[in-house]
Amino acid sequence: xxxxxxxxxxxxxxxxxxxxxxxxxxxxxxxxxxxxxxxxxxxxxxxxxxxxxxxxxxxxxxxxxxxxxxxxxxxxxxxxxxxxxxxxxxxxxxxxxxxxxxxxxxxxxxxxxxxxxxxxxxxxxxxxxxxxxxxxxxxxxxxxxxxxxxxxxxxxxxxxxxxxxxxxxxxxxxxxxxxxxxxxxxxxxxxxxxxxxxxxxxxxxxxxxxxxxxxxxxxxxxxxxxxxxxxxxxxxxxxxxxxxxxxxxxxxxxxxxxxxxxxxxxxxxxxxxxxxxxxxxxxxxxxxxxxxxxxxxxxxxxxxxxxxxxxxxxxxxxxxxxxxxxxxxxxxxxxxxxxxxxxxxxxxxxxxxxxxxxxxxxxxxxxxxxxxxxxxxxxxxxxxxxxxxxxxxxxxxxxxxxxxxxxxxxxxxxxx
Amino acid sequence: xxxxxxxxxxxxxxxxxxxxxxxxxxxxxxxxxxxxxxxxxxxxxxxxxxxxxxxxxxxxxxxxxxxxxxxxxxxxxxxxxxxxxxxxxxxxxxxxxxxxxxxxxxxxxxxxxxxxxxxxxxxxxxxxxxxxxxxxxxxxxxxxxxxxxxxxxxxxxxxxxxxxxxxxxxxxxxxxxxxxxxxxxxxxxxxxxxx
Numbered sequence: 001x002x003x004x005x006x007x008x009x010x011x012x013x014x015x016x017x018x019x020x021x022x023x024x025x026x027x028x029x030x031x032x033x034x035x036x037x038x039x040x041x042x043x044x045x046x047x048x049x050x051x052x053x054x055x056x057x058x059x060x061x062x063x064x065x066x067x068x069x070x071x072x073x074x075x076x077x078x079x080x081x082x083x084x085x086x087x088x089x090x091x092x093x094x095x096x097x098x099x100x101x102x103x104x105x106x107x108x109x110x111x112x113x114x115x116x117x118x119x120x121x122x123x124x125x126x127x128x129x130x131x132x133x134x135x136x137x138x139x140x141x142x143x144x145x146x147x148x149x150x151x152x153x154x155x156x157x158x159x160x161x162x163x164x165x166x167x168x169x170x171x172x173x174x175x176x177x178x179x180x181x182x183x184x185x186x187x188x189x190x191x192x193x194x195x196x197x198x199x200x201x202x203x204x205x206x207x208x209x210x211x212x213x214x215x216x217x218x219x220x221x222x223x224x225x226x227x228x229x230x231x232x233x234x235x236x237x238x239x240x241x242x243x244x245x246x247x248x249x250x251x252x253x254x255x256x257x258x259x260x261x262x263x264x265x266x267x268x269x270x271x272x273x274x275x276x277x278x279x280x281x282x283x284x285x286x287x288x289x290x291x292x293x294x295x296x297x298x299x300x301x302x303x304x305x306x307x308x309x310x311x312x313x314x315x316x317x318x319x320x321x322x323x324x325x326x327x328x329x330x331x332x333x334x335x336x337x338x339x340x341x342x343x344x345x346x347x348x349x350x351x352x353x354x355x356x357x358x359x360x361x362x363x364x365x366x367x368x369x370x371x372x373x374x375x376x377x378x379x380x381x382x383x384x385x386x387x388x389x390x391x392x393x394x395x396x397x398x399x400x401x402x403x404x405x406x407x408x409x410x411x412x413x414x415x416x
Numbered sequence: 417x418x419x420x421x422x423x424x425x426x427x428x429x430x431x432x433x434x435x436x437x438x439x440x441x442x443x444x445x446x447x448x449x450x451x452x453x454x455x456x457x458x459x460x461x462x463x464x465x466x467x468x469x470x471x472x473x474x475x476x477x478x479x480x481x482x483x484x485x486x487x488x489x490x491x492x493x494x495x496x497x498x499x500x501x502x503x504x505x506x507x508x509x510x511x512x513x514x515x516x517x518x519x520x521x522x523x524x525x526x527x528x529x530x531x532x533x534x535x536x537x538x539x540x541x542x543x544x545x546x547x548x549x550x551x552x553x554x555x556x557x558x559x560x561x562x563x564x565x566x567x568x569x570x571x572x573x574x575x576x577x578x579x580x581x582x583x584x585x586x587x588x589x590x591x592x593x594x595x596x597x598x599x600x601x602x603x604x605x606x607x608x609x610x611x
Contacts, residue, residue, distance in 0.1 A: 274435055275551060321435045321474060323436060323437045323474070323566065326434045370551055370553040371474075371529070371530070373563075394558060395561045396565070399565055400606065403602075403606055404606045407568060407606055408603055410572055
């Protein structure tokens with residue numbers, strides 16, 4: 001296959017614009033080497049050859065202006081690309097590794113991407129909220145999300161102008177790995193399970209609910225449960241096919257007075273409770289402010305050690321099975337009290353006046369729940385149904401009659 | 417419904433096997449037992465004649481003929497009756513809690529049972545299908561009636577797609593299943609249930 005002469009001509013013209021005349025045959029020879037001998041795609045080769053001549057002839061790109069067609073929109077970049085982009089540093093985070101000088105997010109009017117400046121790049125330090133032009137950066141993929149790498153071959157030029165930038169919020173149901181701006185309500189605020197975790201819980205909008213996590217940082221801000229926020233430039237991570245939002249370093253503004261009708265209670269499953277998890281029944285929670293972790297038998301909190309002034313709580317973890325799928329369910333105190341008929345006070349009384357203690361509450365709940373049919377409605381979260389409403393099912397004579405009709409009519413080729 | 421591909425669909429996440437709804441007389445006809453995978457821990461399934469694999473079942477009924485057996489290694493056996501026949505259940509020292517529960521439940525009580533179906537050949541050459549209990553609890557007639565509807569519906573659903581799924585094709589080859597027998601079984605179970 002011969003190389004399209006247009007490619008050679010384009011390179012020649014580009015070099016000419018920069019004030020250098022290069023023999024077309026030389027350009028063609030270089031292109032041939034890359035394309036024919038090395039099997040590099042023509043577009044890639046075009047870039048490489050152009051850059052090579054620019055370096056060889058000591059031309060600079062500085063003369064090029066903003067309309068330079070080489071500048072790509074962030075939204076159009078893909079892993080594997082060598083790119084030149086112009087964007088604003090909208091967030092900086094503490095780099096997770098000493099081999100990184102800086103880590104953060106840059107954005108243009110098309111979208112945003114995470115970036116990493118390698119220590120070895122020896123680049124000038126980027127400042128938050130300033131615009132820069134990044135030439136010859138690379139886009140790769142880190143844990144499923146695109147990430148721009150600034151390496152020693154990347155040229156960074158500060159752009160001395162603040163261009164308008166209006167991030168567009170997207171629906172939670174449209175999340176994809178990378179960076180996103182969202183308009184959400186804090187649905188739940190959970191107990192962090194890890195020392196490095198600052199906050200975790202669930203965010204929701206009209207379309208979906210998503211788990212979020214904020215790792216400890218120098219300038220952590222806490223989200224309040226029940227409030228609505230605009231969250232700018234949150235990281236979207238993927239884990240086992242599910243997305244979660246990483247708010248570390250993200251900026252958020254409370255949308256005061258706003259209300260969102262959370263998508264939820266959307267999942268309804270009817271089935272039999274066939275198993276109760278060991279964390280069911282009366283549990284003890286760590287009393288330390290904001291901790292709330294479940295204590296073990298020895299009143300031990302993984303973070304705050306022995307806590308004798310614990311707080312009691314009631315919950316049910318178990319498996320609801322409808323015959324074609326087994327779903328983990330988590331039922332909080334209010335619904336747990338309703339379906340078992342055991343209030344928190346009663347459970348405490350049972351536990352404190354019985355040699356088996358907490359175990360006795362667990363056994364009583366097993367006797368009441370296991371093997372019976374319930375309908376649970378709630379939000380599916382990482383494969384667990386967070387039950388908002390749970391009802392014991394009773395026999396339905398109408399359904400029964402319907403089934404008799406179906407059994408007598410369903411066509412199996414022979415009459416009954 | 418699509419359990420034909422279940423268990424080995426490349427998902428790394430552990431997926432709990434659902435408890436299939438099956439009537440006693442269908443379970444009693446079950447013969448084909450197989451392991452899905454070569455691993456020591458690969459799940460063992462039985463193929464139901466109506467065309468679905470099952471590694472766990474759920475059923476309700478009245479418990480009868482409870483017996484404690486074995487001296488050094490005690491275990492319990494009992495029968496649970498549904499409108500179509502009998503389930504033979506057992507629990508041994510590896511099912512301590514289930515064994516304890518069976519020992520406490522009085523004969524004639526309505527129970528709900530979750531367990532693993534096991535097809536075994538007896539020394540005299542006949543085949544015996546039993547259920548190793550994972551969980552058993554005393555429930556009531558109401559729950560049993562809901563289960564009968566649930567199980568009739570699941571059975572009719574299996575018949576509806578019989579021959580369309582991989583597993584039901586295999587079941588058809590192995591059992592030469594007469595769909596009408598199982599439709600009638602579901603029908604009889606339903607009409608024997610008082611509203």
